[in-house]
Amino acid sequence: MTAPTSLLTPRRGTTGRHVRNRVATVGIWLALFIVLVPLVAVIGSVIVKGASSLSGNFLTQDINKITNGQKLADAFAKVAGKQSTQDGIKPAIVGTLLITGFATLMAVPLGILGGVYLNEYGGKNHFARVLRFLTEVMTGVPSIVMGLFIFSIVVVKTGFSLGWNVSGFAGSLALGCLMLPVVIRATEEMLKLVPNELREASYALGARKSKTIVSVVLPAAAAGIVSGALLAVARAAGETAPLVFVIGITRTTNTNIFSGGNVALSTEIFRNALSYGSYAAARNRAWGEALVLIVIALTFTLLARLVTAMFTRRRAA
Amino acid sequence: MHPTASQTDIVEPVTIDASSGRVENGIHLEVGDPEIFERDDPTRELVFDLERVQILYSGVAAVTDVNLDIASREVTAFIGPSGCGKTTVLRSLNRMHDTTPGAVVEGKILYHGEDLYGPKVDAAEVRRRIGMVFQKPNPFPKSIYDNVAYGPKINGRKRGDLDDLVEQALTRAALWDEVKDKLKRSALALSGGQQQRLCIARAIAVEPDVILMDEPCSALDPIATARIEDLMIELKREFTIVIVTHNMQQASRVADRTAFFTAELNESGKRMGLLVEYDTTNKIFTQPSDPRTEGYITGRFG
Ligand SMILES: Nc1ncnc2c1ncn2[C@@H]1O[C@H](COP(=O)(O)OP(=O)(O)OP(=O)(O)O)[C@@H](O)[C@H]1O
Numbered sequence: 001m002t003a004p005t006s007l008l009t010p011r012r013g014t015t016g017r018h019v020r021n022r023v024a025t026v027g028i029w030l031a032l033f034i035v036l037v038p039l040v041a042v043i044g045s046v047i048v049k050g051a052s053s054l055s056g057n058f059l060t061q062d063i064n065k066i067t068n069g070q071k072l073a074d075a076f077a078k079v080a081g082k083q084s085t086q087d088g089i090k091p092a093i094v095g096t097l098l099i100t101g102f103a104t105l106m107a108v109p110l111g112i113l114g115g116v117y118l119n120e121y122g123g124k125n126h127f128a129r130v131l132r133f134l135t136e137v138m139t140g141v142p143s144i145v146m147g148l149f150i151f152s153i154v155v156v157k158t159g160f161s162l163g164w165n166v167s168g169f170a171g172s173l174a175l176g177c178l179m180l181p182v183v184i185r186a187t188e189e190m191l192k193l194v195p196n197e198l199r200e201a202s203y204a205l206g207a208r209k210s211k212t213i214v215s216v217v218l219p220a221a222a223a224g225i226v227s228g229a230l231l232a233v234a235r236a237a238g239e240t241a242p243l244v245f246v247i248g249i250t251r252t253t254n255t256n257i258f259s260g261g262n263v264a265l266s267t268e269i270f271r272n273a274l275s276y277g278s279y280a281a282a283r284n285r286a287w288g289e290a291l292v293l294i295v296i297a298l299t300f301t302l303l304a305r306l307v308t309a310m311f312t313r314r315r316a317a
Numbered sequence: 318m319h320p321t322a323s324q325t326d327i328v329e330p331v332t333i334d335a336s337s338g339r340v341e342n343g344i345h346l347e348v349g350d351p352e353i354f355e356r357d358d359p360t361r362e363l364v365f366d367l368e369r370v371q372i373l374y375s376g377v378a379a380v381t382d383v384n385l386d387i388a389s390r391e392v393t394a395f396i397g398p399s400g401c402g403k404t405t406v407l408r409s410l411n412r413m414h415d416t417t418p419g420a421v422v423e424g425k426i427l428y429h430g431e432d433l434y435g436p437k438v439d440a441a442e443v444r445r446r447i448g449m450v451f452q453k454p455n456p457f458p459k460s461i462y463d464n465v466a467y468g469p470k471i472n473g474r475k476r477g478d479l480d481d482l483v484e485q486a487l488t489r490a491a492l493w494d495e496v497k498d499k500l501k502r503s504a505l506a507l508s509g510g511q512q513q514r515l516c517i518a519r520a521i522a523v524e525p526d527v528i529l530m531d532e533p534c535s536a537l538d539p540i541a542t543a544r545i546e547d548l549m550i551e552l553k554r555e556f557t558i559v560i561v562t563h564n565m566q567q568a569s570r571v572a573d574r575t576a577f578f579t580a581e582l583n584e585s586g587k588r589m590g591l592l593v594e595y596d597t598t599n600k601i602f603t604q605p606s607d608p609r610t611e612g613y614i615t616g617r618f619g
């Protein structure tokens with residue numbers, strides 16, 4: 001019989017373990033640091049450079065001709081220095097909110113219905129399989145292709161097209177098409193997590209399927225569905241490619257998204273950034289717009305977290 | 318221990334068959350007199366009558382050739398080894414299998430003389446009248462109040478009488494005192510035993526005709542179990558109860574009749590559930606006529 005060893009005496013081989021543990025710890029911290037560098041750099045530079053633009057009437061003024069005028073260089077020379085505070089982005093803020101809002105109104109209810117169909121009714125039947133496959137394909141469509149698609153069937157006046165010309169609504173359609181598959185997937189995944197026992201409990205009380213879905217299944221999955229949808233909205237709010245050639249342009253606020261050109265923060269950033277290096281005013285505008293856009297997107301993301309937290313707390317209470 | 322000891326507490330209608338003068342139904346029965354345990358008492362009001370019932374999952378029979386009848390205001394227990402088809406048969410009684418893809422019920426199930434699976438029968442209405450308590454407590458992720466009010470609400474009860482109804486149901490399920498101050502709190506914050514009693518309250522709130530209970534006490538401590546057993550005996554005055562249980566003492570304490578199921582390999586080597594014996598609880602536990610029943614019961618009771 002061997003005498004019991006003290007707990008303080010390291011067993012054979014444990015010194016190596018200590019070293020490995022140390023190395024792993026250092027490695028993890030290093031990885032964290034590397035991940036943080038681009039994150040902090042992006043947020044930091046947008047805040048630092050964008051904050052200086054957020055002065056005066058930046059948020060409440062129409063867009064000055066400086067950045068979009070025909071004789072850009074002339075205009076810039078005239079107003080440089082003294083009039084840059086006149087130069088606002090209100091049309092772009094309104095445009096982004098309206099275009100994204102309308103896209104949400106179309107895509108989220110439709111997407112939830114689609115997800116409900118797939119998980120509660122379709123299951124494994126042929127139609128559901130095809131639909132699920134198409135949803136996956138649609139998720140993979142690059143956003144610029146979606147913009148091109150809307151452009152060719154809604155905007156242009158030739159071919160198989162509605163020929164409605166550019167408008168905010170065309171942008172909403174493009175964003176909606178991008179959001180739809182995301183919302184369908186999120187809804188289906190969340191509904192899958194609802195235990196079947198809950199559905200059975202409802203049936204056992206004499207509830208019909210539709211009633212069960214509306215009163216038991218959807219509320220049980222609501223937190224996940226809402227936060228999934230809000231993340232899709234946050235994502236869509238920053239999309240540029242699908243908007244840039246379907247919404248046209250405006251310098252004054254256009255609240256009618258069904259007619260006339262419109263403008264969004266993302267497309268404004270794009271236009272201003274194109275003149276990057278040439279005109280300091282345009283560059284500053286782009287940074288300011290970027291900051292506003294990030295704040296809007298972040299608001300949706302935080303809202304998503306809040307909704308999830310609210311539901312979880314209520315359930316645990 | 319005499320397995321029917323507690324049965325003497327229950328006030329039982331004693332039926333005397335005029336033609337032969339036999340005493341039926343429970344307490345006056347003398348062990349060892351097989352004549353006395355005749356199954357087809359004409360005075361029993363039948364709620365269910367199963368004839369040659371066979372239930373298949375994806376084309377494979379799980380349980381076959383079940384013949385039994387269940388009388389009004391009686392507690393009927395299903396016992397038998399795991400996997401013999403107790404749950405499967407129980408779920409056929411309120412058409413729960415309709416919601417399981419691939420499940421098919423064959424044979425005939427009469428409910429108050431009507432074909433339960435008839436073409437014009439509304440399955441939702443069937444389930445409103447025949448409630449079910451599941452093996453695993455499954456409260457909705459809603460408040461305690463909303464859990465109980467859900468059934469009455471979907472069945473068209475006015476908001477006005479809901480409060481009383483909820484209180485009544487919770488009181489009958491022996492849960493009211495524990496939850497009366499936190500009706501708006503989430504049901505998921507209750508303990509397992511409280512959740513199960515909530516599920517029972519939820520089931521009786523719709524005032525069903527029959528309550529099916531699938532191992533309602535399997536996750537409960539002896540105190541909560543005793544409560545639920547008392548509750549069943551209490552509920553028997555108004556409801557017909559069918560209970561699946563693995564607890565022999567429980568069956569002997571609460572059930573008027575007991576059905577013993579088992580699973581056997583059939584000719585083609587498939588495991589198949591079947592009903593071995595169905596009789597008064599007293600007979601099943603003291604004078605089983607089938608050796609398989611006896612083996613199962615004595616195996617458990619030592
Ligand atoms: N949804 C299902 N799909 C396929 N087979 C099933 C399904 N439910 C049950 N079965 C099978 O049917 C048989 C009977 O199952 P059942 O659940 O009725 O048994 P049980 O007697 O209730 O058992 P336990 O006492 O363990 O609850 C088992 O062989 C089981 O594998």
Ligand SMILES: [Mg+2]
Binds near residue numbers: 403404405452531561
């Ligand atoms: Mg079972």
